[in-house]
Amino acid sequence: GDSVTQMEGPVTLSEEAFLTINCTYTATGYPSLFWYVQYPGEGLQLLLKATKADDKGSNKGFEATYRKETTSFHLEKGSVQVSDSAVYFCALSDHNQGGKLIFGQGTELSVKP
Amino acid sequence: DADVTQTPRNRITKTGKRIMLECSQTKGHDRMYWYRQDPGLGLRLIYYSFDVKDINKGEISDGYSVSRQAQAKFSLSLESAIPNQTALYFCATRAGTSVTDTQYFGPGTRLTVL
Numbered sequence: 001g002d003s004v005t006q007m008e009g010p011v012t013l014s015e016e017a018f019l020t021i022n023c024t025y026t027a028t029g030y031p032s033l034f035w036y037v038q039y040p041g042e043g044l045q046l047l048l049k050a051t052k053a054d055d056k057g058s059n060k061g062f063e064a065t066y067r068k069e070t071t072s073f074h075l076e077k078g079s080v081q082v083s084d085s086a087v088y089f090c091a092l093s094d095h096n097q098g099g100k101l102i103f104g105q106g107t108e109l110s111v112k113p
Numbered sequence: 114d115a116d117v118t119q120t121p122r123n124r125i126t127k128t129g130k131r132i133m134l135e136c137s138q139t140k141g142h143d144r145m146y147w148y149r150q151d152p153g154l155g156l157r158l159i160y161y162s163f164d165v166k167d168i169n170k171g172e173i174s175d176g177y178s179v180s181r182q183a184q185a186k187f188s189l190s191l192e193s194a195i196p197n198q199t200a201l202y203f204c205a206t207r208a209g210t211s212v213t214d215t216q217y218f219g220p221g222t223r224l225t226v227l
């Protein structure tokens with residue numbers, strides 16, 4: 001079945017460092033890909049999405065490109081801030097089971113001043 | 114006010130007790146979902162509903178039941194709670210039928226079963 005694999009955390013960076021969180025997926029069809037963010041004590045919020053190959057999603061300085069050839073959707077940000085500290089989830093939308101989201105295990109990011 | 118709300122936010126209960134978690138939404142979405150989050154496992158789907166008459170099992174439905182009382186309300190019940198149901202539970206909604214549509218999540222309910 002479809003699956004998502006993320007790099008393991010926690011990831012600790014200094015403020016203004018470059019961020020990459022790797023995400024790869026396995027899917028039989030043509031899924032949509034998402035990054036969700038969970039700030040401490042809160043629910044998940046959509047950060048960005050891409051719905052077809054070569055699409056780039058972007059929001060709040062974060063970017064991710066849907067790479068069908070490498071089945072990847074890596075999250076990047078050029079200069080992280082302390083306020084970016086959160087857990088980041090990569091997910092794909094499955095045509096089966098009502099369009100459920102299939103999540104990676106999450107990557108915790110901690111940004112130090 | 115939040116678009117997707119969950120009650121209670123925290124609950125501690127004992128093994129064997131019946132527990133109901135409630136979800137309400139003001140987004141007018143037809144599709145609603147219940148997920149469970151465990152450390153290191155991401156979120157997994159428990160049940161989902163396309164409308165008040167259409168309820169479907171997800172990948173980990175055993176030990177859970179749901180009720181869609183209205184378009185805006187979707188409740189999750191644990192008939193006889195057990196300790197391995199200790200987790201963070203999220204409700205989510207989605208507007209349409211396309212896999213490109215965004216899901217909107219509630220703030221979560223942290224359930225502890227002793």
